[in-house]
Amino acid sequence: MIYPKVLTAAALAVSFLTPGYAADLAGKWTSEFESQVGKQKYTYDLKVTGDKVTGQAISDQRGPVEITEGKITGDEISFVENANIQGNEIRIEYKGKVSGDEMKLTRKVGDFATYEIVAKRAK
Secondary structure, three states, X not given: OOHHHHHHHHHHHHHHHHHHHHHOXXXXXXXXXXXXXXXXXXXXXXXXXXXXXXXXXXXOOOEEEEEEXXXXXXXXEEEEEEEEEOOEEEEEEEEEEEEOOEXXXXXXXXXXXXXXXXXXXXX
């Protein structure tokens, strides 16, 4: 029967595509959005090694912060920005999906607020 062989080949092909897709995430992404403290402008400078995402979240207001706990699985991304805001350490969690040159992310700022944001690949 040929069907199991075709399914196995298709599954292998998909598994080989996922790491290549993750590598396409590397580079700079920009986002502007409204928040409780006004307009925010960010650049995310991302690096990818396998399924691990590192780099910096660079705020126009606060400067660069290292990205931790970053992971990419297929088109799903997550990472953490541990920001110091007015002397307080605030965990900012990002989760979302990548589609071409756009990331749609949910940005959870501690227990204070949650925003839906879009980041676009910098040209």
